[in-house]
Each structure stands twice: as structure tokens, then as C-alpha cells.
Amino acid sequence: MQWSWHPVQLSFxxxxxxxxxxxxxxIMAVYWMIRKKRKGKAIFETIFFLPLVLPPTVIGFLLVIIFGRNSWIGNVIESITGNSVLFTSTAAIIAAIVVAFPLMYQSIKTGFLSVDTNVIGAAKVDGATDWMVLVKITIPLSVRSILTGVVLGFTRGFGEFGATLMFAGNIPGKTQTIPTAIYLAIETGATNIAWYYVLISISFSFVLLLLINRIRTDM
Known part of the structure; x- marks a missing residue:
């Protein structure tokens, strides 16, 4: 195995x-969930948080089933694009979205719920629509929680391995990300190359976590 910048670039x-x-x-899910009392809210949120507790291989398996060529979703995508989603960079993006969603959802929800309802009520009395309240009041007042969620989501997507390996594969120059490159390097005995990717991953994750701490303390 040879060193390549492609896994780093693809991961970013x-x-x-x-x-x-x-x-x-x-943003859409949180707004929809907290706007009104909804039946089955607990069920929806349980589904949202499943990627946090499910083994990555289970997530990867479900993604293969949902987007594979034997599913109607996979058939529709293939008929439109002419190619299957499996073993592509798009598959890696989908896997990252799935695993990152719970972290970002919870952080944004915390921010939205922290907004003073009296402020929202006053804005509506003055004639503000729900959209105006969301864009001009709720989001600006939740910016710290939103930024934290964005950074956490980015970090989680950047380090995703299990679901990506099953759904997108580990094709050098095509779908190989830093985590899968480390896996292949260890498997082939290229420990030095694995160390390069590990150090890049640790350094970048450290910077992101430091950024989260700064956001929490400075804002």
C-alpha cells in the first residue's frame, strides 16, 4: 500500500x-418536532437516535438494503443516474449523514428549546410568521448550540468507518477515506502509512474539539 492524499481529500x-x-x-426535523405537540413524537425521536446505539455494521447493512439494486429506492436512483449508489462517494456521504444526524439534531433541539417562549410570543403578536420567527429569532438565539452541533456532526462524519466500509467499500482512489485507509494499511502491514493517517485524524479531531470548547466558553 502506498501513501496517498486522496483518502484525506475524500474524507474532508x-x-x-x-x-x-x-x-x-x-433544522427541519427539530422545527417540525417542537412546533406542536405531535402524536408518536417519542417513536420518531427514537428512530432519529438509533444510529447512536446501533452497531455500524447494522447501519451499513440497512443502507445496502435500502439503496441496493433490489430496492425500489435503489432502482429509481439507478434509472435516473444510470449508476448504483453502492460503492461510490455518494454512499460514503449518505453513511456520514446517517451517523451524524443524531448529534446535530440533539444539539440544535437543545438550542431551540432554550429560546425564551415570551420572545417568540411577542414576535408573533407583532405579526411575525413562523418562518420569520425561525430565521430571525430562533436560529440567531440558538447559534452556539447550532455551531456545536455542526462541529460534532462534521467530526462524526469525518471519522465514520463501519457503515462506510459496508456501504461505500474501500476502493483506493474512489471511496477510500482516512478510516478505511487506516484499516487497509494495518491489514497489509503498512504501519508507517497507517500512522500518517492516524496523526492527521487525531490532529484534525483535536482542533475541532478545541473549537467546540471555545464556542461554549466565548459565546
Whole structure:
């Protein structure tokens, strides 16, 4: 096995795209869940948090079943794009979204629930719509929790391994990320190369965690 920058670049790309998508999904999910009392809320939130407790191999297996060629979702995607999602960088992004979603959802939810309801009520009395309240009041007042969720989600997506290995594979130059590159390096006895990827991963994770601490203390 030879050293390559591709796993590093792909890891950053996957984590970035996944973070953007997860942020949008989490904002919509939190807003939908806390806006009104909804039946089955506990069931929905249990489903949201399942990726936190399920083994990564189970998540990878479910993604293969859902997006594989034997599923209607997989068939629709393949008919539109001409290719299967399996063993592509898109699969790595989907896996990162799934595992990062619970962390970002919980952080954003905490921020939204911390907003003073009197402020929201006053804004609605003045004629603000729900959308205006969300964009101009709730999100700005929750910015610290949102930023924490974004960083945590990015870190989780950046380090995703198990589900990615099953769903996207470990194809050098195509779907190989830092975690899967470390796995292959160990398997092939290339310990020195594994150390390079490990040090990059540790350094970057350290910086992100330090950023989270700064966000919590400075804002």
C-alpha cells in the first residue's frame, strides 16, 4: 500500500457535504418536532437516535438494503443516474449523514428549546410568521448550540468507518477515506502509512474539539 492524499481529500469532501445536508435535515426535523405537540413524537425521536446505539455494521447493512439494486429506492436512483449508489462517494456521504444526524439534531433541539417562549410570543403578536420567527429569532438565539452541533456532526462524519466500509467499500482512489485507509494499511502491514493517517485524524479531531470548547466558553 502506498501513501496517498486522496483518502484525506475524500474524507474532508464527504464530511463537508454530509454536514451541510445533515444541518438542513436537522433544522427541519427539530422545527417540525417542537412546533406542536405531535402524536408518536417519542417513536420518531427514537428512530432519529438509533444510529447512536446501533452497531455500524447494522447501519451499513440497512443502507445496502435500502439503496441496493433490489430496492425500489435503489432502482429509481439507478434509472435516473444510470449508476448504483453502492460503492461510490455518494454512499460514503449518505453513511456520514446517517451517523451524524443524531448529534446535530440533539444539539440544535437543545438550542431551540432554550429560546425564551415570551420572545417568540411577542414576535408573533407583532405579526411575525413562523418562518420569520425561525430565521430571525430562533436560529440567531440558538447559534452556539447550532455551531456545536455542526462541529460534532462534521467530526462524526469525518471519522465514520463501519457503515462506510459496508456501504461505500474501500476502493483506493474512489471511496477510500482516512478510516478505511487506516484499516487497509494495518491489514497489509503498512504501519508507517497507517500512522500518517492516524496523526492527521487525531490532529484534525483535536482542533475541532478545541473549537467546540471555545464556542461554549466565548459565546
Amino acid at each position: 469532501f464527504v464530511a463537508t457535504i454530509a454536514t451541510v445536508c445533515t444541518f438542513l435535515f436537522a
